[in-house]
Amino acid sequence: MQLKSILNRVEPLKSFVYTHAIFVERAGVEPFTEVEIKPRANGRPICSGCGKKRPGCDRLAARRFEFVPLWNIAVFFVYALRRVDCPKCGVTVERVPWAEGKEHLTTTYRWFLARWAKRLSWKETAVAFNTTWDNVFRAVKHAVLWGIAHRDLSGIEAIGVDEMQWRSGHTYLTLVYQISGVK
Ligand SMILES: [Zn+2]
Structure with missing residues (x-):
């Protein structure tokens, strides 16, 4: 079973997909796993201000969100948040289901x-x-x-x-x- 399949079972995402997972080993750093997340092709972002689906405008730099470690190896989700052009709230950052606000x-x-x-x-x-x-x-x-x-x-x-x-x-x-x- 692939890591992606396990994640789809334990942390299913409706409007997003786990694209691929990599295991990173570097000298002097504890090994870790990064799992990239992408929005589904026709999924519109949700405004963090009002919770409504709104058109996206651009994307911020990719960020890491720490998930539960697997085999005591750190797991990070990597995702570039979309900015939302909301007629009610102005330009906001989208709300994602796996984390809140600026929380890493x-x-x-x-x-x-x-x-x-x-x-x-x-x-x-x-x-x-x-x-x-x-x-x-x-x-x-x-x-x-x-x-x-x-x-x-x-x-x-x-x-x-x-x-x-x-x-x-x-x-x-x-x-x-x-x-x-x-x-
Ligand atoms: Zn809004």
Whole structure:
């Protein structure tokens, strides 16, 4: 099975295609995998301002978005975002399904790190997945903000509360989560 086929199974994209994947080995750098993404031929970009399909105007330089590592080898999506000419919002950058805004971690990878950060310390999570403490911190923050934005207290029967040390020193952050059905 090709890597592309695996990605189509675990991270299917509707209006985009995984074109090809390369494994990169360079002296002095940890090996990594790059997977190129292209928009489907007749797919119009979605304006990040209003969420509507709009005509594209040009493309920015290709950017890398980090996905969940495979065999502990870093995986990056490579994609050149299209700029959108929106009659309502002006010129914006398109919205893509795998990442938000200027975030360089894919949303799937953020949830992956946030889940592991419930079982391991943030430092251990960073070390285990060869990433930075800051990435783990931002992934947890995203999960907490998502939880706040989507909270519906009616169905919650049990909650868990974790107190986590935040950076070094005596700053603590309290993470409250629903014990069953948490994303
Ligand atoms: Zn718009």
